[in-house]
Amino acid sequence: ELKVEQNPLFLSMQEGKNYTIYCNYSTTSDRLYWYRQDPGKSLESLFVLLSNGAVKQEGRLMASLDTKARLSTLHITAAVHDLSATYFCAVGGYNFNKFYFGSGTKLNVKP
Amino acid sequence: NAGVTQTPKFQVLKTGQSMTLQCAQDMNHEYMSWYRQDPGMGLRLIHYSVGAGITDQGEVPNGYNVSRSTTEDFPLRLLSAAPSQTSVYFCASSYNRGHRGEAFFGQGTRLTVV
Numbered sequence: 001e002l003k004v005e006q007n008p009l010f011l012s013m014q015e016g017k018n019y020t021i022y023c024n025y026s027t028t029s030d031r032l033y034w035y036r037q038d039p040g041k042s043l044e045s046l047f048v049l050l051s052n053g054a055v056k057q058e059g060r061l062m063a064s065l066d067t068k069a070r071l072s073t074l075h076i077t078a079a080v081h082d083l084s085a086t087y088f089c090a091v092g093g094y095n096f097n098k099f100y101f102g103s104g105t106k107l108n109v110k111p
Numbered sequence: 112n113a114g115v116t117q118t119p120k121f122q123v124l125k126t127g128q129s130m131t132l133q134c135a136q137d138m139n140h141e142y143m144s145w146y147r148q149d150p151g152m153g154l155r156l157i158h159y160s161v162g163a164g165i166t167d168q169g170e171v172p173n174g175y176n177v178s179r180s181t182t183e184d185f186p187l188r189l190l191s192a193a194p195s196q197t198s199v200y201f202c203a204s205s206y207n208r209g210h211r212g213e214a215f216f217g218q219g220t221r222l223t224v225v
């Protein structure tokens with residue numbers, strides 16, 4: 001069974017700082033997804049990474065995928081309070097018809 | 112488009128009661144799935160469907176049933192509720208053919224079993 005591990009699970013940081021969230025997965029997959037969840041809310045799609053070396057950026061967030069290392073990263077640049085949320089990575093969805101999620105990284109950006 | 116609609120948003124059940132969580136999507140997506148979310152455990156797949164009339168088990172299927180009679184609807188039935196089923200339940204749909212394949216989620220159902 002496919003396993004997805006995220007770290008760290010909790011991240012408290014000051015505004016203006018940079019940090020990276022890591023997502024490792026156990027078997028080959030050609031699709032990696034990042035989602036954001038605000039407290040009490042649903043999951044919102046952030047990035048879809050479809051191939052080795054894929055890099056996507058939106059504002060202060062940048063996601064990348066290394067399929068050979070089975071690793072994706074979500075990099076936060078100059079964090080702001082509005083980025084406080086829980087971030088999930090998920091693997092699968094194309095040939096698998098289902099998604100496997102990491103445990104999530106709860107990010108708290110202090111003003 | 113409404114996207115993925117789940118009802119109810121909140122529910123309290125007594126142990127042993129049964130109920131159905133409703134899920135409907137209006138995006139003509141082939142794939143639909145149910146997840147439960149528990150603190151520190153991410154989302155775990157309960158059941159999924161690749162089309163009308165086709166369903167299969169996920170990671171944690173025990174105590175739940177599903178059926179898919181139409182493309183739009185994918186209800187989740189709790190047969191005899193137990194406190195261990197207290198969780199937040201999300202329904203999702205996705206469409207993979209020539210598409211990015213991401214899942215779109217409903218707003219969730221917060222279920223408490225007492």
